[in-house]
Amino acid sequence: MGYFLTVFGGTCWAVSGACGQFLFENRGLDANWLVTMRLLLAGLLLSGYSVVRWRGKALEVFRSWRSVGALLVLGMMGLGLCQYAYFRSIELSNAATATTLQYTGLVLVMLWVAVTDRRLPRRSEVIAVACAMAGAYLLATHGDPSQLVLSTTALFWCLVGAAAFAIYSVQPRGIILRYGTLPVTGFGMLIAGLVLCVLFKPWHLVGEWDGVTVAGLIFIVIFGTLLSFCCYLEGVRRIGASKGSILAAVEPVASALLSVFWLGVPLGTMDFAGIALIVAAMVLLAGDGSAKPDQSEKSLKNR
Structure with a gap:
């Protein structure tokens, strides 16, 4: 059950990204309103x-x-910026590329941990950094440094998303251990949503609205946000953070498959090679961790 819940959560994240791309391309929604x-x-x-x-x-x-x-x-620098940069980069590129490049944020997390622990990176961590950088290079240039496949704006938001992903992964550890994952994440999302309301005024509807648009929005909110997070959290609690992080690699893989077979995005050999390298980096980084159950949810139950 733990393995199933973890994979289900990652897959829901991938499908929500593909749904976002579909709504951008076919219903005229934009990242400002959707996020x-x-x-x-x-x-x-x-x-x-x-x-x-x-x-x-x-x-x-x-x-x-x-x-x-x-x-x-x-709320603002972690969840809000991470989600906005993610969907903005999908809007400017595609779900597979945006999802994969966002996971390069794991490299920033690794470097931060090495600095705070006052140690040199391990050999596996160095190899993971090399894999992640090579994968990002292939996705952005297709191996030709004179030709940038992604637009400069798309690459910028992909990298911002990676940095925000790293902030979200590191910054809230203390507050989550003290107050619990679900309340902290819920209030963080609410704060981010309220701030974005001031910036983007979502009460002005954009795009074409029909049953498909409503269904896509419901899926993104319910399955791509609430259920995905809760299932992944419960899966990690059952099987440990290390195995959970490795299984999270299903998200960029699922995003690539959905982009090709559902959205018709023409991913080439270099794209798949880049995705494979970044997934390999994730597995290497996760392999160094210990498979211990997540304690953040347990801390709130015991208080």
């Missing part, structure tokens, strides 16, 4: 669930200025 509504609706549902389940304990995160500050950083 704002995704974070706002998912934040309301997840934080509401947390309050109902844990009552006052879920709101304890707002009782100290330090935790509120950490929550604001998570």
